[in-house]
Amino acid sequence: MTTDDAQVIGLTLGTATLSTLLIFPFGVALAWLLARKQWPGKSLVETFVALPLVMPPVATGLILLTLLGRRGPIGAFLQNTFGTEIVFTWKAVVTAMAVMSFPFLVRTVRLAFEEINPRLEHVARTLGASPIRVFTTITLPLAARGMVAGAVWAFARALGEFGATVMVAGNIPGRTTVMSVAIYSDVQLGDDGHACQLMGVSAVLAFAAILFSNQFSRWGGAR
Numbered sequence: 596m597t598t599d600d601a602q603v604i605g606l607t608l609g610t611a612t613l614s615t616l617l618i619f620p621f622g623v624a625l626a627w628l629l630a631r632k633q634w635p636g637k638s639l640v641e642t643f644v645a646l647p648l649v650m651p652p653v654a655t656g657l658i659l660l661t662l663l664g665r666r667g668p669i670g671a672f673l674q675n676t677f678g679t680e681i682v683f684t685w686k687a688v689v690t691a692m693a694v695m696s697f698p699f700l701v702r703t704v705r706l707a708f709e710e711i712n713p714r715l716e717h718v719a720r721t722l723g724a725s726p727i728r729v730f731t732t733i734t735l736p737l738a739a740r741g742m743v744a745g746a747v748w749a750f751a752r753a754l755g756e757f758g759a760t761v762m763v764a765g766n767i768p769g770r771t772t773v774m775s776v777a778i779y780s781d782v783q784l785g786d787d788g789h790a791c792q793l794m795g796v797s798a799v800l801a802f803a804a805i806l807f808s809n810q811f812s813r814w815g816g817a818r
Contacts, residue, residue, distance in 0.1 A: 596792075599768070604796060607773040610685060611753035614692035615700075615746055622700035622749070623742060627734075629701070630708035648698050652758025659691060659763040687764035688771055692753035700749040707741020708734070740811065747808040751801050 628634075629641060647655050663670040663681040673679045681687050711734060719729045735742075757775035764771040766780055774797045781790035 600793070602769060603772055603774055603777050603793070606685065606688070606771075607754060607775075607797075608800075610688045610773065611692055611750055614689045614696060614753050615750045617689070618693045618697050618700055618749065619746055622697060622745065623704055626701045626704035626745075627708050630705045644698055644701055646698075647695050647759075652695060652756070653762055655694060656691060656759035656762025659687075659694065659759060663687065663690065663763065682763060683765045683767060683771060685764075685771060688760055688773060691759040691763050692756045695756050695759050696749035696752040699752050700745040703745030703748055704738065704742050707738040707745070710741070711737045743811055744808045747804050747811075751804040754797065754800055754804070 625640075625644070629637065660682060661667050663673075665671060665674055665680070665682070670681055673681060679686075681690060715737070716729050716733050719733050720726070724732070755775055756773075757779065760771075760773060761776050761779070766772050766776050772780070774793050778790045778793050778797070781787070781793070
């Protein structure tokens, strides 16, 4: 394991963690709205959220590149207003990971909310509990396992993200090179041995994340 490898692994873990933390509150809120409320345009939002699951990742990356580039509507605004550049920086890596993993978080947490018996919340309200108290003391604790599972799945998906990331962030050593991009680059250069080493690390991290999610779900169910 070289210093460059450690940097690549560290960047991958850091950006995957940050992207998961950024999308978590929005994903939980949207999952609750989709699970419990009926409102105009709900089907459109559901479709829009699911798009990254069915679109080619490079197509999603191209959309992000168009939006976040210096001449794109979002990129130009950020550049002119805050002097912040997104494309081909670590911020682009976080953005690509967040967009690609968001559907996994929403779908998992939504199922958790839908599995909660509404009668429990109704009984709490009839006993005088406010909607906020019902949500924080009944709904959230009962959905906690699904929320954790959703976050872990989003993190695992972010670890393996490649297509959108390479489009919007590129392959800049020390700045935007994550494990998936490094593996692809090594294969292109004929360094299969090093690619297999990074692949092994990536597989171990993904396996550990999924194992934690499964064990947590069983532990929570037993309790």
